[in-house]
Amino acid sequence: MREVFTRPKSMRKVVMHYCPGCTHGIAHRLVAEAIDELGIQHRTIGVASVGCSVLAYEYFDCDFQQAAHGRAPAVATGIKRVLPDRVVFTYQGDGDLASIGTAEIVHAAMRGERITVIFINNAVYGMTGGQMAPTTLVGQVTTTSPGGRDPRHCGHPIRIAEMLATLEGAAYVARVSLHDPAHVARARRAVLKAFRTQLEDRGFALVEMLSSCPTNWGMSPREALRWVKEKLIPQYPLGEFRVPEEEARP
Amino acid sequence: MGERILMKGNEAIGEAAIRAGCRYFFGYPITPQNEIPEYLSRRLPEVGGVFLQAESEVAAINMVYGAAGAGARVMTSSSSPGISLKQEGLSYLAGAELPCVVVNIIRGGPGLGGIQPAQSDYFQATRGGGHGDYRTPVFGPASIQEMVELVMEAFEVADRYRNPVMVVGDGILGQMMEPVVLPDPKPLDSLPAKPWATTGNQGRPPNVINSLFLDANLCSRHNEHLQEKYREICRREVRYELVDPEGAEIYFVAYGTTSRVVRSVMNRAREEGIITGLIRPITLWPFPQEPFERVVERAKAFLCVEMSAGQMVEDVRLAVNGRRPVHFYGRTGGVVPSPAEIADALRKVLEGRDPGA
Amino acid sequence: MTHEILMAGFGGQGIMFMGTLLAHAGMMEDKEVTWMPSYGPEMRGGTANCSVVISHEPVASPLVSEPTALIVMNRPSLERFEGTLRPGGLLVVNTSLVDRRPERQDVRLLEVPANEMADRLGSLRVANMVVLGAFVQASRVVTLHSIKQALPEVLPQHRHGLIEVNVKALEAGAALASGGQ
């Protein structure tokens, strides 16, 4: 019999605290699978951010540091500069990375910091109960945009992948979605590439993942996945916005 | 005065700010104070105000700086980790003498800590918090009614002295509901004039909001001016509650939520014939010296109870100044001391033992 | 007299609403009240509990560590809180979701098959109101009348259509409690 669902080696045997239908769990799994596939479990150091994934250090079976809100790329920089032959990744939400941590992420990318960033875009602040995020869609109702996000008042959603792709230091930048198995398979390949970019010393790598938050969107898990497909993807087009140079050459 | 309504502490803070004439709020989400920005995101637009979620606490406090410098009544709120980020801005606000109200719904630390109630930011709040020689008045309400009144008063004090004012609570005060009677809103045209604000210098010389004094002598003179202002605040703005029943020998010292748990203990102790007093600082800075003078002759000992490892107790020791023993009992990290634990500490003090030992 | 009431169950059972209604009713009777929820991510699908204190005097601590009355809506809540109830206190158990008898012998026990009763009224969601009706009847912390008066105050306008079934559930609970005494 073929085993179709095994726990990646670099994932611990614990119950995750994520809500039913939340795709944070899938994202974790993709990262763990990439670490396994590349055989880097024992030389990888993760950096957990502040958001629903704050407990990531309990789920991954590798060394981890927990960073202050938004500062994970700076913490990762510190680790990588001390241990350049280790693999360092951050795992950050959109409040963490695209709001309070914009300075750190932009400058890590600008420096071409050899780190891999997993960026979970679920269009809200999950952990704190569904407030507006910089990624919240126009018109989307959240607990701090009760009338829907009004671009005149708080701007249009921020497209992090496209923005960072303008920086030479960024070697690999992609946006993927986790709303169905085909897209998850593509996301898996992107995560692998992002780690390879680091292993091959090419520069900064980031994978933005469109992710669901059924709890704060007030939807069933299935509705939430459909919402990713129908609402998030049109605002946040999928694709690779920057790839390492050799690969880019025909 | 209106009727009693049942209100959550955090929402009451938001409503109190509006009734004090505050029309601008800048903040960033953090538990357990999220209901303050959430409430204001609904309410401020209704009264012609502006709610803006900043990209960080650093940005939020600097938006406050700008708005205060432009002459507005303005507030921000956060919880411990976010308040740490605001310290730079607070130092600049104090240096540039800008009035504003900052609410800290304290949670257990250090670092990310937890989200449960704590009083472990006492040092940070009462000693200035950021760099430089400055102070901010700090109000520590113990009920939602008092919180409403003190938030409103905080705006008055801030404007009176052109200084940031802090209001500190914790997750219990923020999350609980109690009946409140909301004071009438302050008419906007009754708010103090701010001729120093940067509103465009039509018909007057330019105003500058600034905390830079490159010349040491000028910077020193500015500091002396600030210190004179702080001395005046110490003279005029001290607030406390003294519960001093006939026959009390042991005096509790506690503020905020902890003072309420202490009251439960006092009530039960009285049923057993043990009479105790309570000094409840309402302003944590300026710290009230007076109630200590009033009772120190009669007191056998003081028992300070906090949700911290012992911060206010240092001020209590300064106030008592060696004249009587000062004991301490505290719980940390978001654990609220239980009535049974405090009663136990009281018993030890009555027996002449140290509850901390 | 100070009533210190602890209610516990899982998220979605309407524990917070039950507490809010009780506190509101207490306020309408000109009493001093406090309502304190458990808060934070632990509430996500997990446990929910809240403390309500109702008194003739200003409420000292809003936290209830040794309740005078305990309402448990599911079994884990019984496990967790049974030991904290004061001797002689009132223990209200939703027997629909608690499959064991309480161990305490020194308390007043009121058993309410709330889910079954609510189901019979046509809405499982009013199980909390069945329990509240029974509790109020047995404890007389506030009157059932005040609870009914508080309903339209606490329910948002767009839910006022639910008042009727809530009232029925309160009355069914109260009837059970008075029959059982």
Ligand SMILES: Cc1ncc(C[n+]2csc(CCOP(=O)(O)OP(=O)(O)O)c2C)c(N)n1
């Ligand atoms: C300095 C600071 N400010 C605010 C917070 C509160 N906080 C905790 S998680 C979070 C954001 C969570 O949102 P996001 O990064 O989008 O991740 P998600 O929870 O959606 O996965 C915030 C603001 C904090 N811990 N520290």
Ligand code: SF4
């Ligand atoms: S709140 Fe949202 S992001 Fe957080 S675990 Fe739940 S579904 Fe996932």
